[in-house]
Amino acid sequence: MIRYILRRLVLMIPVALLVTVGVFILVRLSPGDPALVFAGEERDPNALAAIREQMGLDQPIPVQYVVWLGHLAQGDLGRSFQTHQRVLEAVTERLPATLELGLAALLFSTSVALIVGILSAVKRNSIVDLLSTSITLAGVSFPSFFLGIVLILLFAYIIPGRIFPPGGYVPLTQDAGDNLRRLVLPAVTLATASLAVNLRQVRSSLLDVFGHDYMRTARAKGLRERTVIARHALKNALIPVVTLIGIQIGAIIEGAFITEQIFFWPGIGRLAVQAIPSSDYPVVQGVVLISAFSYMFSTLIVDIVYAWLDPRISYEAATA
Amino acid sequence: MRSARFALVFASAFAILLAACAGGQQPSGGGSAAPSGAKAAYGGTLTFALENDVSNLDPMLSGLFVDRNIHYAMYDSLVRVDPQGNILPWLAEKWETSTDGKTVTFHLRQGVKYHDGTAFDGDSVKWNIDRYIQTKGSLRTADLGSVDNVQVVDASTVKFNLKSAFAPLLGALVDRAGMMVSKKVVDAMGADFTVKPFKAGTGPFILTEAVKNDHYTLEKNPDWWGKDAAGNKLPFLDKITVKPILDADVALTNLRTGQAQVINRINGKDVPVVKTDPTLTYQQVGSFSWNSMVPNEAPGFIFNEHRYVKAVAMAIDRDEILNKGPAQGIGLVGWGPISPAHFAYDPSFKPWPKADPDGAKKLVAEVGKGPLKFELLVPSGDPATLQTAQLIQAELAKADITMDLKTQLFNDIVTLQQQHKHPGMTFVGWSGRLDPDGNTYDFVVTGSPNNDSSYSNPKVDDLMKQQRAESDPAKRKTLLLQAQQIYAVDDPSRVWFGFGVSPLVTVKNLTGMESYPDRIPRFQTAQLQK
Numbered sequence: 001m002i003r004y005i006l007r008r009l010v011l012m013i014p015v016a017l018l019v020t021v022g023v024f025i026l027v028r029l030s031p032g033d034p035a036l037v038f039a040g041e042e043r044d045p046n047a048l049a050a051i052r053e054q055m056g057l058d059q060p061i062p063v064q065y066v067v068w069l070g071h072l073a074q075g076d077l078g079r080s081f082q083t084h085q086r087v088l089e090a091v092t093e094r095l096p097a098t099l100e101l102g103l104a105a106l107l108f109s110t111s112v113a114l115i116v117g118i119l120s121a122v123k124r125n126s127i128v129d130l131l132s133t134s135i136t137l138a139g140v141s142f143p144s145f146f147l148g149i150v151l152i153l154l155f156a157y158i159i160p161g162r163i164f165p166p167g168g169y170v171p172l173t174q175d176a177g178d179n180l181r182r183l184v185l186p187a188v189t190l191a192t193a194s195l196a197v198n199l200r201q202v203r204s205s206l207l208d209v210f211g212h213d214y215m216r217t218a219r220a221k222g223l224r225e226r227t228v229i230a231r232h233a234l235k236n237a238l239i240p241v242v243t244l245i246g247i248q249i250g251a252i253i254e255g256a257f258i259t260e261q262i263f264f265w266p267g268i269g270r271l272a273v274q275a276i277p278s279s280d281y282p283v284v285q286g287v288v289l290i291s292a293f294s295y296m297f298s299t300l301i302v303d304i305v306y307a308w309l310d311p312r313i314s315y316e317a318a319t320a
Numbered sequence: 321m322r323s324a325r326f327a328l329v330f331a332s333a334f335a336i337l338l339a340a341c342a343g344g345q346q347p348s349g350g351g352s353a354a355p356s357g358a359k360a361a362y363g364g365t366l367t368f369a370l371e372n373d374v375s376n377l378d379p380m381l382s383g384l385f386v387d388r389n390i391h392y393a394m395y396d397s398l399v400r401v402d403p404q405g406n407i408l409p410w411l412a413e414k415w416e417t418s419t420d421g422k423t424v425t426f427h428l429r430q431g432v433k434y435h436d437g438t439a440f441d442g443d444s445v446k447w448n449i450d451r452y453i454q455t456k457g458s459l460r461t462a463d464l465g466s467v468d469n470v471q472v473v474d475a476s477t478v479k480f481n482l483k484s485a486f487a488p489l490l491g492a493l494v495d496r497a498g499m500m501v502s503k504k505v506v507d508a509m510g511a512d513f514t515v516k517p518f519k520a521g522t523g524p525f526i527l528t529e530a531v532k533n534d535h536y537t538l539e540k541n542p543d544w545w546g547k548d549a550a551g552n553k554l555p556f557l558d559k560i561t562v563k564p565i566l567d568a569d570v571a572l573t574n575l576r577t578g579q580a581q582v583i584n585r586i587n588g589k590d591v592p593v594v595k596t597d598p599t600l601t602y603q604q605v606g607s608f609s610w611n612s613m614v615p616n617e618a619p620g621f622i623f624n625e626h627r628y629v630k631a632v633a634m635a636i637d638r639d640e641i642l643n644k645g646p647a648q649g650i651g652l653v654g655w656g657p658i659s660p661a662h663f664a665y666d667p668s669f670k671p672w673p674k675a676d677p678d679g680a681k682k683l684v685a686e687v688g689k690g691p692l693k694f695e696l697l698v699p700s701g702d703p704a705t706l707q708t709a710q711l712i713q714a715e716l717a718k719a720d721i722t723m724d725l726k727t728q729l730f731n732d733i734v735t736l737q738q739q740h741k742h743p744g745m746t747f748v749g750w751s752g753r754l755d756p757d758g759n760t761y762d763f764v765v766t767g768s769p770n771n772d773s774s775y776s777n778p779k780v781d782d783l784m785k786q787q788r789a790e791s792d793p794a795k796r797k798t799l800l801l802q803a804q805q806i807y808a809v810d811d812p813s814r815v816w817f818g819f820g821v822s823p824l825v826t827v828k829n830l831t832g833m834e835s836y837p838d839r840i841p842r843f844q845t846a847q848l849q850k
Contacts, residue, residue: 031735031736032732036731037731037734040382040459041750042769043462044769047461050456053456054457082376083376083514083515084381084515085512167570168579264565264570270533271533274373274533
């Protein structure tokens, strides 16, 4: 297993390199001149030329790439073109907010999906099942930017008492209560789409497992229904669900791009959204790179969890 | 010639007169007199909802309007401006301009210290101006382009030796080019100075926290030198939190719900409601900013034919754009770049008081190349701008002019425009400058940095250069208006259609604040009444 993990970690390097090449070229396809954004309304040609030189934009793109990669190898993601802040510092400053939002969303979507999914499968075609199917459909259909605005309208304005604030962020260490109040709406918004998908997956996997012989055997042994579902059905039904959740861990950052924008959540998604129109190449490259790594790590973790869930899955053969 | 040169005195001389005349009534710390009988209310924290995140807190490298909203609280500049546009003493208590206009001597306020404890003096001024002029990539080189060198006469006197007489210099020194920062902090922070210039200014508030995209904390400078008209020591507030909130509606909601106490931007549709809200105070003054459409007049492009530019300028209905567009009547119609807040404004300058689609049709027919059709690049992500563009599109259709709209990232548009590659027109405004030169010269003089329309007219060039060296404001105004008649009407360089206003909306118990034409709130006299 350890050899397998090491092999996967090494394989991440060429993938990451491909990602860097891709993002490096893509951000430069836009005709926008970062020096002009930096200079704002000031247009002194000598100043602009000096700014481009300082940004390294006077060099050919392959040279710019090699220089950036050299710095990256030393753990330096460069400095923002716009603010001169170190990209690593900018990202690490915002990462806790993104992780908090992502984890809350994941926790919410997974727990609700499991509970409602199980109920829905066990009480198939009941009102609970019908309701959960409808919610699933609505969750998949609502884009997060729309859902976010609806939730703000509902909970911050229409329902008296302003249960949840419309946006903003207070660090957990500063005021835990306020932090959690502000977390609810963005976490629900971010979680809804994945909740719907997870819920469907839990329900259909369970229904599939219910038809297997070992389920009949378990019931025939006289086990209580609760034990049959928890010990025999759920563990087998969870494998495809884990795959989905694994992918969703990586998608947290991606989803946060929109959710953080709606709720003024100061995470790395918002950082990237603000960096893109200003052609702040180092920041966009840094965030995309971190996003790519989070995807790669989450799929690795999924593979490891597989082996735990299903002892028949072994990676030793694959590494041999 | 010589006598004419000797007769040259800066516009600063005019400003000195103003300052001297008003000297007795002007409080050192700015602002109006405190309400009679009102007791000064010290303490309190307020939140200012800023329209975007700041880009750069180093005055040397700042290019965006939002940055200045924090700069003005933490840095003092050599001179300041009042809401009427008069230039007044600040870190410089007085100044004289030589008769040939080539030397300006500033007498500095004594006993002032930067927030880090280092002294503000003549050496400090020289170091700051040298830094602005000599640093590679400095964005203040154009503002200070006329300055040859700064000479330290003594600890409280500096002399600015100029290459040639330059009337707009004092106007530039009001803003970032005149802001003084601590050398010690600059040296200590290195590249991080742009992000966290803690304790770098001499201003009424000290920057103590800077969390990008989230908030900035400014705490009271207990040693600030300013006093209000009643002799109260300034500032009153303990703390200001600046929070970037991009959406104007959300910012207003924050104000109404008590999560913010100050905003300086509001959608036109909300103004009537805010004015009648008993919990809020609304103030506005005319601003220096203008709106325009920028044609590409370079050879090979449609608008190389200037009569087409004039046809567009004639065909649009400026009143409709102001009243039925997103501004909802909040602003002023305009035909040129010199705003009502400038000394050189001419209220009778209304070349086309009403839209003239028939006149525009005739002009297009006169060119003889068939109907006029062009593309307008509109910044994406801004529904208000798109709405205005659609309104203009419909107005031009009445003159048989087809304007296709294309949305693109703002930065992409500005880049195309600056490279003179935009095919038709772009939709770009200007935040405005205190001196009318800053609203005009660079946009219309041949080869100037902001002349994105590739405009060139020798007569305009000549008039604009003359006004820079002219000391008499009345004569300067005549020259500026003569040039405006040419570049806005007779041989148009672009299509100007309106001016903005500077709103300031505060909670009712916040007093001591005034709206300035540059839209930047000044907090040193702000008081939160209990």
